[in-house]
Amino acid sequence: MSRIDAWRAATETKMRSPKSWWRFAAPKEFFWLTGKLVPGFGWAAALLAVVGLYAAFFVAPSDFRQGEVYRVIYIHVPAAWMSMIIYLAMAFWGIVGLTLNTRVSFILAHALAPTGALWCFVALWTGALWGKPTWGTYWAWDARMTSQLLLMFLYLGYIALVHSIEDPRRADRAGAILAIVGSLNVPIIYFSVQWWNTLHQGASVSLTKAPSMATVMLVTMLIMTFAAWSYSIAVALARARTMVLLREAHTDWAQKAAAAMIAKREAE
């Protein structure tokens, strides 16, 4: 047996083994696991957002030059980060789906899109509100802002494309290809401020250098970032669960799960 065959055999055993993570690629197992995860991430998001917003308004000091208006970064920066990371995640699940033909991967990509679009909109909107008092303009066609606007259109295009194709398997594939191709825009957004002269300033926080921000401000921004992560995970997984149930509506387990959910809602 060649090494590749051995690896494949091991992978397939893993997918069937009840103790392996691979089994969550099966819709039923995915539904069970995410049922446990969604409330946890939801509560984490609420808690982190309360702490983060309190710190953003009452703990973090004002900026030496911008005064109070800089506080928009506590929303703007996490939103912009999330909008980029979620698109990359969609491309990742697209690659996994096209490679392994796993339905749940495509569903995860679909479920992430509206949340990514929301963050993208929030980043553009808060950026415009900050830009007017700081730069003197709501909008400028510099490389950072233009590529971020392109990301907004990629999100909307993805959502429109997936919904315009009726056959779910064809919609999955078309969406995955758009997500993979569009993901090339994300490094352009990120590095635009280094590659070209832009009106938008460079990164205050990056992996390659010490942050050019006071520690209190940085910690507050990171709390808000974790809140945004938790919110996105909770919302996207909850959306994916509904999509899984709809797609698997012909199976026994999905009908039972849906009936249990309805019964629970009626009891409340």
Added chain:
Amino acid sequence: MSPRQKRLSLILLGLALLASAVALVLSAFRDNLVFFVTPSEIAQGKAQAGRYFRVGGLVEAGSIQRGPDGITVTFRITDTAHALPVVYRGALPDLFGENQGAVAEGVLRPDGVFEAKKVLAKHDETYMPPEASHAVDQAQRAAQSLKE
């Protein structure tokens, strides 16, 4: 190769080809993607007089002068190698000031003065409380006086 690996390599190959195509296009349009030109680029003759464009850099210290009518402002935008005189009539953004980044939008007059129709302040990526800024200033001044 299994079908699975074949599919994965096809996707990755396609992505790599597309990424190089995008990289080539971006490097070809490199000069057109900049939001503003610098005073040095103007000194090299990169900008044509009479055409509408943007110039960016730092506002030279001590160069801001307000005209007698109260709304005309002249200042110099510098990239430390070259400086360009700018004249502007209108309200300036709050963050506009000496040694701060600024981007002016307008035309270069034949006499070498840039006539701005719009001035934007460019912010840098430093965020700190006023006390910290004060401390940094003092430390820099102390370092300066030690050198002298």
